[in-house]
Amino acid sequence: MKNCITLFLTVFFSVSLLANVSSSEKSILMKLYQNTNGSQWVIKWDLNTPIETWHGITIANGKIVGINLSNNNLVGTLPVEITNFKDLTVLNLFKNEISGTISENIGNLKKLQELNLSFNKLTGSIPNSICKIEHLKSLKIFMNKLSGQLPSKIGDLKELEELSLFNNQLTGEFPASLYELKKLKVLALSSNQFSGNISNNVENLVSLTNLSLFDNKMSGEIPFALVKLQNLDNINLAYNTFSGSVPNVLAKKEGFSLMMRNESGVAFKMKVTDSAKGILAADE
Incomplete structure (x- = not known):
């Protein structure tokens, strides 16, 4: 009972x-x-x-x-x-x-x-109000088919x-606040039309395990600061217009490709530098 x-x-x-x-x-x-x-x-x-x-x-x-x-x-x-x-x-x-x-x-x-x-x-843009959640x-x-830029306060x-x-069809440079997301594990922004470079502040993304930015219009050098991200296992930056060389320690990461595009759209391979130099450059 x-x-x-x-x-x-x-x-x-x-x-x-x-x-x-x-x-x-x-x-x-x-x-x-x-x-x-x-x-x-x-x-x-x-x-x-x-x-x-x-x-x-x-x-x-x-x-x-x-x-x-x-x-x-x-x-x-x-x-x-x-x-x-x-x-x-x-x-x-x-x-x-x-x-x-x-x-x-x-x-x-x-x-x-x-x-x-x-x-x-x-379609349309990502509303700024999303940063209030x-x-x-x-x-x-x-x-x-989203367009426009990332909300400037995405770091909130x-x-x-x-x-x-x-x-998608997102454009513009990454807002500075993006690099404040210390709990971020996956940043997958490939196949858009992002421009600008990767800030050295990327080292603040201490939880990042997966970084995918391939097939965009990003330029500048790949920052050695990426070497400091000890949790980063998978990285793909291919088919942008990055220049210079890449640390060997990054080149060995899963998913990494050396293929880039020059300003004329012609594909080329980036040079690999000794990983020790990359780590040294990151600590300077």
């Missing part, structure tokens, strides 16, 4: 935690469904059933905290109202057919930790561990 009562209470409180989603949050989900052609999704929502049964929706204490509709054939634009989910920690819409721009109100998602809008058809750990918007994302924006 005691076990039955315990089981009943467990189920009761579990259901209580899932129940009572506000009408305002439900209406936002409905708008998302309508805007992205929900009737044609791979896994559709049965709008006549409780929200907690809807595919990809996570609820805690009556609040929507997670939306994961990756690879589900969402076609259309995101309603701006989606930025009103004050308790949302995960928004994953990877590999769909979402078009339009990212709302400037994205910064309202104060509790967001993971944002993945990759492999869609998004102070607990964001993963920002993935690769394989879209102190908890960011991954920044993956490859295969």
Whole structure:
């Protein structure tokens, strides 16, 4: 009998935690469904059933905290109202057919930790307000058609561990604040149109394990400061217009290619210098 009562209470409180989603949050989900052609999704929502049964929706204490509709054939634009989910920690819409721009109100998602809008058809720039999401750990918007520059205050994302924006049309130089992301492990910005050089302040990215900047328009010398990044295992800077030579210790890293482009677009191989000299230069 005691076990039955315990089981009943467990189920009761579990259901209580899932129940009572506000009408305002439900209406936002409905708008998302309508805007992205929900009737044609791979896994559709049965709008006549409780929200907690809807595919990809996570609820805690009556609040929507997670939306994961990756690879589900969402076609259309995101309603701006989606930025009103004050308790949302995960928004994953990877590999769909979402078009339009990212709302400037994205910064309202104060509790967001993971944002993945990759492999869609998004255009426009990355909103500056995204830098207000102070607990964001993963920002993935690769394989879209984004343009413009990185937000100047990207360094405000102190908890960011991954920044993956490859295969877009982003331009300009890296903002100085980018080098303040001391928890950043993955910086993947390849196949864009970034210009300028890599600052010696790259040595501040002490947690970096993966650096991918290939196929951009970056120039200058590859800084010896990269040698100081002891956690850096994988690095690819190929097909930029970097000049000079590269430390042997970097050339041996996984993914490193010596192929560059000159100002005329002709491919050439960089020279490799002794690693000891590279380390010495970094310490000067």
